Amino acid sequence: MLKDYVRAQTVDEVLAALQKGDARVIAGGTDLILDLQAEKVSAEILVDINSIDDLQNIELVDGQIRIGAAVTHQQAAESQLVLDSAPVLAEACRSVGSLQIRNTGTVVGNVINAQPAADAAVALVALGAVAEIKTENGTAYQPVEDLYTGVGKSKIDSTKQLVTAVQFPALLPNQGSAFIRLAQRGALALPVLNVAVVASLVNHKVEWVRIVMAPVAPRPLRAVEAENMLRGREVNEQNILEAAKAAAARANPRDSALRGSGQYRKSVLETLVKRGLSEAFNKAQG
Amino acid sequence: MAQMILKMILNGKPVERRISPGDTLLDVLRGDLGLSGTKKGCGRGECGACTVIMNGKAVNSCIVPAPRAMNARIETIEGIGTVEKLHPLQETFIHCGAIQCGFCTPGMIMSAKALLDKNSNPTREEIKEAVAGNICRCTGYVKIEEAIMMAAEMIKRERRK
Numbered sequence: 001m002l003k004d005y006v007r008a009q010t011v012d013e014v015l016a017a018l019q020k021g022d023a024r025v026i027a028g029g030t031d032l033i034l035d036l037q038a039e040k041v042s043a044e045i046l047v048d049i050n051s052i053d054d055l056q057n058i059e060l061v062d063g064q065i066r067i068g069a070a071v072t073h074q075q076a077a078e079s080q081l082v083l084d085s086a087p088v089l090a091e092a093c094r095s096v097g098s099l100q101i102r103n104t105g106t107v108v109g110n111v112i113n114a115q116p117a118a119d120a121a122v123a124l125v126a127l128g129a130v131a132e133i134k135t136e137n138g139t140a141y142q143p144v145e146d147l148y149t150g151v152g153k154s155k156i157d158s159t160k161q162l163v164t165a166v167q168f169p170a171l172l173p174n175q176g177s178a179f180i181r182l183a184q185r186g187a188l189a190l191p192v193l194n195v196a197v198v199a200s201l202v203n204h205k206v207e208w209v210r211i212v213m214a215p216v217a218p219r220p221l222r223a224v225e226a227e228n229m230l231r232g233r234e235v236n237e238q239n240i241l242e243a244a245k246a247a248a249a250r251a252n253p254r255d256s257a258l259r260g261s262g263q264y265r266k267s268v269l270e271t272l273v274k275r276g277l278s279e280a281f282n283k284a285q286g
Numbered sequence: 287m288a289q290m291i292l293k294m295i296l297n298g299k300p301v302e303r304r305i306s307p308g309d310t311l312l313d314v315l316r317g318d319l320g321l322s323g324t325k326k327g328c329g330r331g332e333c334g335a336c337t338v339i340m341n342g343k344a345v346n347s348c349i350v351p352a353p354r355a356m357n358a359r360i361e362t363i364e365g366i367g368t369v370e371k372l373h374p375l376q377e378t379f380i381h382c383g384a385i386q387c388g389f390c391t392p393g394m395i396m397s398a399k400a401l402l403d404k405n406s407n408p409t410r411e412e413i414k415e416a417v418a419g420n421i422c423r424c425t426g427y428v429k430i431e432e433a434i435m436m437a438a439e440m441i442k443r444e445r446r447k
Binding site for chain 1: 290306330332356397419420
C-alpha cells in the first residue's frame with residue numbers, strides 16, 4: 001500500500017529516498033500506475049523524478065545527444081535537435097500511444113519498462129544508445145540493448161537505481177535512419193512489427209548499419225548477420241534484399257491474438273526491413 | 287494511510303485538498319472537488335474521456351498521480367465557458383452535431399482546446415493527431431473534426447475584433 005509520494009528536486013534526493021524502505025522511482029508512470037493498481041508491482045513510497053531540473057533536457061554534448069530521464073515522448077518528438085540529428089527517434093516517439101500518453105510517458109521509461117516493441121526503445125537500440133545509471137555507489141554506463149532480461153523485465157532495479165539519461169551519437173551528414181511501423185491504426189495501437197535502421201555510408205558503400213526489429217524476441221532484436229553482411233558492400237537492391245532476408249530469418253515472431261500469426265509477421269518483416277534499409281540509405285546519401 | 291495536502295490552480299483558482307498518495311488526479315477532481323464533468327472511461331489511459339489540461343498539455347487524469355499536480359495549472363471542462371457564454375468549442379460542437387451520447391465530449395473538448403491554445407490555425411491532420419487519444423463510439427469523428435475547424439475560425443475572428 002502506498003504511504004508516501006515524494007517529488008524529488010535533485011538526483012541525490014532520489015537516491016536517498018530509495019534507501020528508505022520499500023521505495024520505487026516513478027517517471028511518467030503511464031505503465032507503473034496500472035501495474036500498481038493491478039498489484040503486479042508494489043511500493044510504499046513512490047519517488048517522482050519529473051520536477052528535477054537536471055533531468056528535463058535534450059542536449060548536444062560532444063557530438064552526443066543526451067536525453068534526460070524526465071523528457072517525455074512528445075518533447076523528444078518535437079525537439080529540433082532530435083528531428084535533425086536522430087529523426088528515427090523523433091518518429092518512434094511520435095508513434096507512441098496518443099498525445100496524452102506522449103505528454104506523460106518518458107523516453108527513458110520506455111526503456112526501463114522493457115517491453116520488446118516499445119517504439120522509442122527500439123529506435124534507441126538502433127542509435128546505439130547508452131544508459132547512465134546512478135546508485136548511491138556512483139555512476140555506471142550500459143548499452144540500452146543490454147538492459148533486457150526478459151519480456152517486461154529490465155536489469156534496472158527501480159527500487160535501487162536511477163537511469164538519469166540515455167545518450168547516443170548525433171547522426172552525421174553521411175548517415176541516415178528510418179523507423180517503420182506496422183499497426184492496425186495510426187494511434188493507440190500496439191505495433192504488429194516495428195523496425196528501426198541507422199546506417200552510415202562512405203563512397204556509396206555501407207560503412208556500418210544497425211537494424212533493430214521488434215517484437216520478435218524478448219528484447220529489441222539486432223539483425224546482426226544482416227548488419228555484417230552489408231558492411232563494406234555497395235548500396236543496391238540486390239544487397240538490400242539479401243540483407244532483409246537474413247534479418248527476417250533471425251527473427252522469431254510468435255503467434256499473437258493482438259499482432260497476427262508468427263508466419264504472417266515473419267513474411268511481412270522482410271519487406272519492412274527492406275523498406276527501412278532503403279529509406280535509411282537514401283537519407284544517408286542526402 | 288498517510289495524507290498529503292495538494293495545492294493547485296484549478297480553472298484559474300487556487301484550491302487546496304487533502305489527498306492520499308495513491309490518488310489519481312481524476313479521483314481528486316471527481317471525488318472531493320465534485321467536478322464530475324471529467325469522465326472516467328477505461329481508467330487505463332486508453333480512451334481519453336478523462337482528459338484535462340495540465341500546465342498547458344493534454345493528459346489522461348486517470349493515470350496522473352494526484353501528488354504530481356502540486357502547484358500545477360489544471361483546466362477541466364468546468365473551467366471552459368459559462369452557461370451564458372459558451373466557449374467556441376462548445377458552441378461549434380453543438381452546432382455541428384459533434385455530440386451524441388456526450389460521454390467523450392469533455393475529454394474531446396479539452397484535447398481540442400489544448401491544440402487551439404497552441405495552434406490557432408490547425409490542419410485537419412493536426413486536429414486528428416490532437417484527438418487521436420480520445421475515443422468516440424458514436425459520431426465517427428467527422429463532425430468533431432468539423433467542429434474543431436469551425437471553433438478555430440471563431441477564435442481567430444474573435445481575436446481580430
